[in-house]
Amino acid sequence: MNLPNSITLARLILTVIFILSASVGGTTALIVALTTFVIATISDWLDGYLARKMNLVTSLGKLLDPLADKILVTSAFVYFTSMDLCPVWVTCLIIGREFMVTGLRQIAVDKGQIIAADKLGKWKTTFQLAFGITCLLWLILDSMASGNSFHSFLQNLTSPQNWLFKGFLWGALALTLLSGLNYLKKSWKLLLD
Secondary structure, eight states, X not given: OOHHHHHHHHHHHHHHXXXXXXXXXXXXXXXXXXXXXXXXXXXXXXXXXXXXXXXXXXXXXXXXXXXXXXXXXXXXXXXHHHTTSSOHHHHHHHHHHHHHHHHHHHHHHHTXXXXXXXXHHHHHHHXXXXXXXXXXXXXXXXXXXXXXXXXXXXXXXXXXXXXXXXXHHHHHHHHHHHHHHHHHHHHHHHHHO
Protein backbone atom coordinates (compact mmCIF):
# COMPACT_ATOMS: atom_id res chain seq x y z
CA MET A 1 0.00 0.00 0.00
CA ASN A 2 1.47 3.35 -1.03
CA LEU A 3 1.64 6.54 1.04
CA PRO A 4 -1.39 8.38 -0.45
CA ASN A 5 -3.61 5.31 0.03
CA SER A 6 -2.35 4.96 3.62
CA ILE A 7 -3.32 8.59 4.25
CA THR A 8 -6.77 7.90 2.82
CA LEU A 9 -7.20 4.90 5.13
CA ALA A 10 -6.04 7.07 8.03
CA ARG A 11 -8.85 9.50 7.12
CA LEU A 12 -11.37 6.69 7.59
CA ILE A 13 -9.90 5.98 11.05
CA LEU A 14 -9.97 9.71 11.87
CA THR A 15 -13.64 9.78 10.87
CA VAL A 16 -14.40 7.02 13.38
CA ILE A 17 -12.55 8.97 16.09
CA PHE A 18 -14.44 12.13 15.10
CA ILE A 19 -17.82 10.37 15.34
CA LEU A 20 -17.03 8.74 18.69
CA SER A 21 -15.65 11.96 20.20
CA ALA A 22 -18.52 14.10 18.96
CA SER A 23 -21.03 11.56 20.29
CA VAL A 24 -19.50 11.67 23.77
CA GLY A 25 -19.91 15.45 23.97
CA GLY A 26 -18.32 17.78 26.48
CA THR A 27 -15.60 20.31 25.80
CA THR A 28 -12.62 17.91 25.75
CA ALA A 29 -14.34 15.37 23.49
CA LEU A 30 -15.46 18.15 21.15
CA ILE A 31 -11.90 19.46 20.94
CA VAL A 32 -10.78 15.94 19.97
CA ALA A 33 -13.61 15.82 17.41
CA LEU A 34 -12.56 19.18 15.93
CA THR A 35 -8.88 18.19 15.84
CA THR A 36 -9.58 14.89 14.08
CA PHE A 37 -11.99 16.59 11.67
CA VAL A 38 -9.39 19.22 10.73
CA ILE A 39 -6.65 16.59 10.28
CA ALA A 40 -9.03 14.50 8.15
CA THR A 41 -9.82 17.60 6.08
CA ILE A 42 -6.11 18.28 5.50
CA SER A 43 -5.53 14.63 4.61
CA ASP A 44 -8.19 14.95 1.90
CA TRP A 45 -5.98 17.48 0.11
CA LEU A 46 -2.69 15.78 1.02
CA ASP A 47 -3.40 12.29 -0.33
CA GLY A 48 -4.46 13.60 -3.74
CA TYR A 49 -1.51 15.97 -3.92
CA LEU A 50 0.99 13.23 -3.07
CA ALA A 51 -0.61 10.72 -5.44
CA ARG A 52 -0.24 13.14 -8.36
CA LYS A 53 3.17 14.50 -7.33
CA MET A 54 4.73 11.07 -6.71
CA ASN A 55 2.89 9.44 -9.64
CA LEU A 56 1.16 7.01 -7.25
CA VAL A 57 -2.40 7.26 -8.56
CA THR A 58 -3.98 3.80 -8.19
CA SER A 59 -7.38 2.20 -8.76
CA LEU A 60 -7.63 1.59 -5.02
CA GLY A 61 -6.96 5.28 -4.37
CA LYS A 62 -9.59 6.31 -6.93
CA LEU A 63 -12.09 4.17 -5.04
CA LEU A 64 -11.06 4.92 -1.45
CA ASP A 65 -10.50 8.70 -1.67
CA PRO A 66 -14.04 9.74 -2.67
CA LEU A 67 -15.48 7.06 -0.39
CA ALA A 68 -13.52 8.40 2.61
CA ASP A 69 -14.64 11.95 1.75
CA LYS A 70 -18.28 10.92 1.54
CA ILE A 71 -18.13 9.03 4.85
CA LEU A 72 -16.52 12.02 6.61
CA VAL A 73 -18.95 14.60 5.20
CA THR A 74 -22.14 12.57 5.59
CA SER A 75 -21.32 11.49 9.15
CA ALA A 76 -20.57 15.11 10.05
CA PHE A 77 -23.84 16.38 8.58
CA VAL A 78 -25.86 13.66 10.32
CA TYR A 79 -24.19 14.68 13.60
CA PHE A 80 -24.85 18.41 12.99
CA THR A 81 -28.49 17.61 12.24
CA SER A 82 -28.74 15.71 15.53
CA MET A 83 -27.39 18.83 17.26
CA ASP A 84 -30.01 21.05 15.53
CA LEU A 85 -27.32 22.91 13.59
CA CYS A 86 -28.41 21.72 10.15
CA PRO A 87 -31.95 21.11 8.85
CA VAL A 88 -32.76 17.46 8.15
CA TRP A 89 -33.75 18.23 4.55
CA VAL A 90 -30.32 19.80 3.86
CA THR A 91 -28.55 16.70 5.16
CA CYS A 92 -30.85 14.49 3.08
CA LEU A 93 -30.08 16.50 -0.08
CA ILE A 94 -26.34 16.33 0.59
CA ILE A 95 -26.42 12.57 1.19
CA GLY A 96 -28.74 12.06 -1.79
CA ARG A 97 -26.36 13.95 -4.05
CA GLU A 98 -23.46 11.79 -2.89
CA PHE A 99 -25.39 8.59 -3.69
CA MET A 100 -26.42 9.98 -7.07
CA VAL A 101 -22.87 10.93 -8.07
CA THR A 102 -21.54 7.55 -6.91
CA GLY A 103 -24.20 5.83 -9.04
CA LEU A 104 -23.43 8.00 -12.07
CA ARG A 105 -19.74 7.26 -11.74
CA GLN A 106 -20.49 3.53 -11.56
CA ILE A 107 -22.60 3.71 -14.73
CA ALA A 108 -19.78 5.59 -16.46
CA VAL A 109 -17.21 2.98 -15.37
CA ASP A 110 -19.46 0.19 -16.65
CA LYS A 111 -19.48 1.94 -20.03
CA GLY A 112 -15.70 2.45 -20.04
CA GLN A 113 -15.76 6.15 -19.17
CA ILE A 114 -14.63 8.20 -16.20
CA ILE A 115 -16.46 11.17 -14.74
CA ALA A 116 -13.73 13.17 -13.05
CA ALA A 117 -14.29 15.50 -10.13
CA ASP A 118 -14.84 19.08 -11.24
CA LYS A 119 -14.22 22.48 -9.66
CA LEU A 120 -17.81 22.78 -8.45
CA GLY A 121 -17.41 19.50 -6.58
CA LYS A 122 -14.17 20.69 -5.00
CA TRP A 123 -15.80 23.97 -3.91
CA LYS A 124 -18.77 22.00 -2.57
CA THR A 125 -16.45 19.92 -0.42
CA THR A 126 -14.59 23.04 0.76
CA PHE A 127 -17.83 24.71 1.91
CA GLN A 128 -19.07 21.51 3.55
CA LEU A 129 -15.83 21.07 5.49
CA ALA A 130 -15.72 24.77 6.43
CA PHE A 131 -19.29 24.45 7.73
CA GLY A 132 -18.20 21.43 9.76
CA ILE A 133 -15.31 23.30 11.34
CA THR A 134 -17.59 26.27 12.12
CA CYS A 135 -20.17 23.98 13.77
CA LEU A 136 -17.56 22.23 15.88
CA LEU A 137 -16.00 25.54 16.99
CA TRP A 138 -19.46 26.80 17.95
CA LEU A 139 -20.19 23.67 19.99
CA ILE A 140 -16.83 23.92 21.78
CA LEU A 141 -17.17 27.62 22.54
CA ASP A 142 -20.79 27.22 23.61
CA SER A 143 -19.78 24.49 26.09
CA MET A 144 -17.18 26.77 27.73
CA ALA A 145 -17.76 29.62 30.14
CA SER A 146 -17.16 32.93 28.43
CA GLY A 147 -13.99 34.30 29.92
CA ASN A 148 -12.66 37.02 27.65
CA SER A 149 -13.40 39.17 24.63
CA PHE A 150 -11.60 36.84 22.18
CA HIS A 151 -13.80 33.92 23.30
CA SER A 152 -16.90 36.10 22.90
CA PHE A 153 -15.73 37.26 19.46
CA LEU A 154 -15.20 33.66 18.25
CA GLN A 155 -18.47 32.52 19.80
CA ASN A 156 -20.37 35.29 18.01
CA LEU A 157 -18.51 34.62 14.74
CA THR A 158 -19.37 30.91 14.71
CA SER A 159 -22.90 31.32 16.08
CA PRO A 160 -25.70 29.72 14.04
CA GLN A 161 -27.26 33.21 13.83
CA ASN A 162 -24.12 34.73 12.27
CA TRP A 163 -23.46 35.33 8.58
CA LEU A 164 -20.39 33.04 8.55
CA PHE A 165 -22.32 30.01 9.77
CA LYS A 166 -25.24 30.68 7.43
CA GLY A 167 -22.91 31.45 4.51
CA PHE A 168 -21.10 28.13 4.82
CA LEU A 169 -24.36 26.18 5.28
CA TRP A 170 -26.29 27.72 2.38
CA GLY A 171 -23.15 27.92 0.22
CA ALA A 172 -22.56 24.20 0.81
CA LEU A 173 -26.17 23.45 -0.11
CA ALA A 174 -26.09 25.59 -3.27
CA LEU A 175 -22.81 24.07 -4.44
CA THR A 176 -24.09 20.57 -3.62
CA LEU A 177 -27.11 21.12 -5.86
CA LEU A 178 -25.14 22.84 -8.65
CA SER A 179 -22.43 20.19 -8.72
CA GLY A 180 -25.06 17.44 -8.66
CA LEU A 181 -26.81 19.01 -11.65
CA ASN A 182 -23.45 19.36 -13.38
CA TYR A 183 -22.76 15.63 -12.91
CA LEU A 184 -26.22 14.84 -14.31
CA LYS A 185 -25.52 17.04 -17.33
CA LYS A 186 -22.15 15.36 -17.93
CA SER A 187 -23.63 11.89 -17.75
CA TRP A 188 -27.00 12.49 -19.42
CA LYS A 189 -26.04 10.62 -22.59
CA LEU A 190 -24.90 7.65 -20.49
CA LEU A 191 -28.30 7.53 -18.82
CA LEU A 192 -30.16 7.62 -22.14
CA ASP A 193 -28.18 4.69 -23.61
